[in-house]
Amino acid sequence: MKATKIFTMILLSLLVFSGCDRQEEVGKDQSFVYYLNLDGTGLEKRAYEYTEKSTLKRAQEALEAMDRPEEGEKVRSLLSEGVKVKKVTFSKGVAGVHFNGAFTGLTKLSETLLLGGMTYTLTQFPEIEGVQVYIDDSELADADGQARGVLHKEDFIENIGASIHTTETAKIALYYGNQTGDKLVKRMKSVRYNSNSSIEKLVVEKLIKGTKTKEETSPLASDVIVLGVTVKDGICYLNLSESFMSTQGKTSPEVTIYSLVNSIIDTSESVQKVQISINGESDVKYKENISLSKPFSKNRDIIEE
Known part of the structure; x- marks a missing residue:
């Protein structure tokens, strides 16, 4: 790659996939959902049995599950701080997720955790290659006002324990x-x-x-x-x-x-x-x-x- 590498810790865009015993219990071929850990600094993976069959319905089921951890699980909803899903669409390999305006109030870390956990959860389904995010009906933009485009799992880190972006x-x-x-x-x-x-x-x-x-x-x-x-x-x-x-x-x-x-x-x-x-x-x-x-x-x- 024709690049000069500058490695820096970016704590606010840190995506942590927490290393905990329960996460290791999710088998290689088991379906899953990502949740927020209890202190809100990372993600935890839990096995989940989906009941819906169509791709769109499964995506909707996954997002509902992310918002409602099972009783007794030591995890929190991935959709925190009043963030709600208004609509889910699916077309040509891309799941479109429309959030309400509360999404704009998320901290950088909370936003990154939500986007990363959601992208990993939805792209476990072979038909879903990426995720397009909208706030109401406007495409999610970065700090410079540029559209973020389709998110893929390669855009995030999945690691056991704390990881840093570079x-x-x-x-x-x-x-x-x-x-x-x-x-x-x-x-x-x-x-x-x-x-x-x-x-x-x-x-x-x-x-x-x-x-x-x-x-x-x-x-x-x-x-x-x-x-x-x-x-x-x-x-x-x-x-x-x-x-x-x-x-x-x-x-x-x-x-x-x-x-x-x-x-x-x-x-x-x-x-x-x-x-x-x-x-x-x-x-x-x-x-x-x-x-x-x-x-x-x-x-x-x-x-x-």
């Missing part, structure tokens, strides 16, 4: 469209990010946020959702929502594809190719003429000199 600074390569949208222009950017999330995912999220510079065009629509990013054997497997298929403003289809491919490959030392899929399917064509069935290598010819 942050890293990195220089990432972002390829945007030029003014006419027929070539790519390269921009280097210094970023700080959570080391427990992949640099490849960060690159894609930055491309989705777009550019505000008049000399450049944003190749991706802001409603594209990153459903998953994994790296194996030199290939980055990038799973995007179906909204990617309708993405195309001023940029050509080739510019859109290679903005992703070139940006990921130039940033990550471990990636030589990028395989793009839509809702887990790669046997599709983007804009009817670019097949996504095989991994893409970097395209230097499309870069504006």
Whole structure:
């Protein structure tokens, strides 16, 4: 990874998965729910038998269980301080959880524990790849006002005992469209990010946020959702929502594809190719003429000199 590592304790964004005897009793193949520990500083895992069968109903059942620990359990509700779930949706691998306005009053630690415990609980179901969080009907944003996007379990730490987050600074390569949208222009950017999330995912999220510079065009629509990013054997497997298929403003289809491919490959030392899929399917064509069935290598010819 092309990054200068700066390890720092960030106590307020600490995600602790408490090491207790009861947690160890949850078997490998048992379903579970995460709760808050008694002093509110960490999470505890408990076995739980789900009765609902559909994915949406199971997600609703899980969130209800998080709010109501069984009598006698030495744990607290994960939904503390008046936070309530108003609505749960499920579509294309993503569970949408709508909280009431009390969510905004959570401390950073309480928010991180809630998001982490909820994400780990819901993504135990194979059909749920990530969790999208809303406050009322507005998408959850970070401290800079940027949408948090879909949360995945890789965004959090699961460890026995106390763990610390680390942050890293990195220089990432972002390829945007030029003014006419027929070539790519390269921009280097210094970023700080959570080391427990992949640099490849960060690159894609930055491309989705777009550019505000008049000399450049944003190749991706802001409603594209990153459903998953994994790296194996030199290939980055990038799973995007179906909204990617309708993405195309001023940029050509080739510019859109290679903005992703070139940006990921130039940033990550471990990636030589990028395989793009839509809702887990790669046997599709983007804009009817670019097949996504095989991994893409970097395209230097499309870069504006």
